[in-house]
Amino acid sequence: MARKKIVAGNWKMNMTPSQAVKLVEELKPLVKSDDVDVVYCVPAIDIVPVVEAVKGTNVAVGAENMYFEEKGAYTGEISAEMLVDAGVKYVVLGHSERRDYFKECDCMINKKVKKALEVGLTPILCCGESLEQREMGITLDWIRMQIKSDLAGVTAEQVASMVIAYEPIWAIGTGKTATSDQAEEVCGAIRACIKEVYGEATAEAVRIQYGGSVNAGNAAELFAKPDIDGGLVGGASLKADFGKIVNYK
């Protein structure tokens, strides 16, 4: 069965609650699609108003982070249970900004992935190499290692339900997109790695996005590649262009 494309906006630390609702209203007529799953991954404070604002549309809401414990003395953190109760369906985990600025290691990301799956959230698990790693020729080995560590102990059925986002760090927010061939090479390698560990059915089911300077001009070429099932979009998800990315055909 053909995989349905999924285009998710990662708003990062942008949009106050009132700006968020205004953006949702502006994008409403532009992001309608029967062929593509559309997700807005929004800052924690925007979740409640955005869940309300997308009611009755084709858009699902995602969080940009969560903690793996259920509750307790973890000042500033938000649990997976809280997200579910608020109407969230997806959660971005392992984004390079969290790995880099907030020192999240594979071990923590693995715990978050397992917790998200346990409560019925769909993780959008990010992986990607630095420019230095690409230039050293170790991109594929690095990605395989990240995927295997972040998914340790996750079942084949759970992996099949997930989204994996390949995001080369050098392409994030730089305007420097990976070529469609570079992106396809790594997304294909991720699928091959999933096949090796979890089997063919899981590899065929899991959706793999590309992220890194996706825009209205390059989405069609990227999403046409056989192993690229959509995009995780940063900057361009905050403007009308996001509608063009969703309706890239």
Ligand SMILES: O=C[C@H](O)COP(=O)(O)O
């Ligand atoms: O999660 C999204 C990515 O980090 C890509 O961001 P960008 O589209 O602004 O390059």
